[in-house]
Amino acid sequence: MVREELKQERAVQTRAALLMAAAEAFDESGYAGASVAKILERAGLTPGAMYFHFKNKEALATAVAASQQQTVVPHLESEGIQRAVDTTLLWARQLRTDSVLRAGVRLGVERDALELHDATTFDAWTEILAGFLRTGAERGELQAGVDVHELAEYIVSCCTGIQIYSEAATRRADLTERLVRMWQMVLPGVAVPAVVARIDLSGARLYAAAATGS
Amino acid sequence: MVREELKQERAVQTRAALLMAAAEAFDESGYAGASVAKILERAGLTPGAMYFHFKNKEALATAVAASQQQTVVPHLESEGIQRAVDTTLLWARQLRTDSVLRAGVRLGVERDALELHDATTFDAWTEILAGFLRTGAERGELQAGVDVHELAEYIVSCCTGIQIYSEAATRRADLTERLVRMWQMVLPGVAVPAVVARIDLSGARLYAAAATGS
Known part of the structure; x- marks a missing residue:
């Protein structure tokens, strides 16, 4: 039970880190200029961590726009x-x-x-x-x-x-x-x-x- | 004299053709996406013809914006x-x-x-x-x-x-x-x-x- 809660908390943190890294990348380089690789590097995460939350860059951009x-x-x-x-x-x-x-x-x-x-x-x-x-x-x-x-x-x-x-x-x-x-x-x-x-x-x-x- | 007038008229036409080709390219591809090569190809002109009128892409963009x-x-x-x-x-x-x-x-x-x-x-x-x-x-x-x-x-x-x-x-x-x-x-x-x-x-x-x- 405790382990399950920790996992969930980590998932929330990972999602937030991805959104923040994506927002910074889109702000600096625009949608076309911000690659998934750059966003992952900025967030210090692997592709697997991202695809659990967002299926692609478009989904990330949609989520960033929606959290304004x-x-x-x-x-x-x-x-x-x-x-x-x-x-x-x-x-x-x-x-x-x-x-x-x-x-x-x-x-x-x-x-x-x-x-x-x-x-x-x-x-x-x-x-x-x-x-x-x-x-x-x-x-x-x-x-x-x-x-x-x-x-x-x-x-x-x-x-x-x-x-x-x-x-x-x-x-x-x-x-x-x-x-x-x-x-x-x-x-x-x-x-x-x-x-x-x-x-x-x-x-x-x-x-x-x-x-x-x- | 007649030859001089013809030359001037041709220069005016060349400038107009360049502006139109540049406008179409900027409209379609944005500033970054519209290369000088593409603009020249569209206008059917050589680099020499362009540099007589505009020193670079920035000058073309400025002229397009100014003719709105x-x-x-x-x-x-x-x-x-x-x-x-x-x-x-x-x-x-x-x-x-x-x-x-x-x-x-x-x-x-x-x-x-x-x-x-x-x-x-x-x-x-x-x-x-x-x-x-x-x-x-x-x-x-x-x-x-x-x-x-x-x-x-x-x-x-x-x-x-x-x-x-x-x-x-x-x-x-x-x-x-x-x-x-x-x-x-x-x-x-x-x-x-x-x-x-x-x-x-x-x-x-x-x-x-x-x-x-x-």
């Missing part, structure tokens, strides 16, 4: 529209250091990766944001007639384009600033005035919570 | 905000068939290309849109306090992200529809109500003019 949300969402404490805002601000902040998010961006944007993934990466973010915005709508935060799913899709599109432009212009140094301008542009058209006035775009509260892991 | 605007702007007949709207709608329409625009998108979005170009491609579009929006501001079309340059930069970012999401989701089949939703979201926050009401998002007028080359 896990590096942001657990740190959020707010609700409704503020939670959607915080998701984008924390994503921008974590992009500086988090390989999983950086790999997700690169896999989503590069055409080779698109041929692999279709819109799964984008749709996952859209669903998450739509959920937060739906709560906002239930709380009366959104103006009448706003389509929550279309708004979420629009925000995901804008964040994608803003990230690319910001990376090209300033290596992402002004990404947060650009996202704040996006929300300043978007909120008056979709949120009720009282909510527009109280949405916190400073991020200070948010980054402090994420840093302490709360 | 020429495939859209000469077809526009509107003014002010409508002209900015039309730029994005015609860009979306021409992306279906125009290799120069498709190469521009790919060079702008792929990270290898970004390392080459920085934000030049995006900034060029921002400047063009900012010019149109500035005319709109002078005509009283924009709400007080709207920063024309920030708005232009925001539109370029959104178009970039919307194009990527649309390509991933539907191979760009719904790109125009997504751009129309973008303007419906953006216009009420930046344009005066009378202008919001009369902006034409249908594109019909525009596509007809572009098709007849007027």
Whole structure:
């Protein structure tokens, strides 16, 4: 029984090590440039260890892309529209250091990766944001007639384009600033005035919570 | 004299053939995948013919990226905000068939290309849109306090992200529809109500003019 638990724990650790090595490799070299051999070398694992968890590089990339949300969402404490805002601000902040998010961006944007993934990466973010915005709508935060799913899709599109432009212009140094301008542009058209006035775009509260892991 | 004119005309044609071949190659294979040899083969030209016009692949890519605007702007007949709207709608329409625009998108979005170009491609579009929006501001079309340059930069970012999401989701089949939703979201926050009401998002007028080359 103890031996079985140890085996399971080791399997969990191996899977996590593979995901991290794959994320770092995809972030650095893109999907085409990151070979399975390089990923295994980085993780210090054998092919057998990998094929127990992932049948090929595509499966690894899919798993990396799917774990992006896990590096942001657990740190959020707010609700409704503020939670959607915080998701984008924390994503921008974590992009500086988090390989999983950086790999997700690169896999989503590069055409080779698109041929692999279709819109799964984008749709996952859209669903998450739509959920937060739906709560906002239930709380009366959104103006009448706003389509929550279309708004979420629009925000995901804008964040994608803003990230690319910001990376090209300033290596992402002004990404947060650009996202704040996006929300300043978007909120008056979709949120009720009282909510527009109280949405916190400073991020200070948010980054402090994420840093302490709360 | 006649011989000199013929030589000049041939040089103009050679340059155009090189740009077209390079655009097609970058669109199909990306910057890294498109070798100078492939581009020359496609254009039916020798290395000597190329080096007279472009010193290397980077110079070709820069020239392709810089000629994007020429495939859209000469077809526009509107003014002010409508002209900015039309730029994005015609860009979306021409992306279906125009290799120069498709190469521009790919060079702008792929990270290898970004390392080459920085934000030049995006900034060029921002400047063009900012010019149109500035005319709109002078005509009283924009709400007080709207920063024309920030708005232009925001539109370029959104178009970039919307194009990527649309390509991933539907191979760009719904790109125009997504751009129309973008303007419906953006216009009420930046344009005066009378202008919001009369902006034409249908594109019909525009596509007809572009098709007849007027």
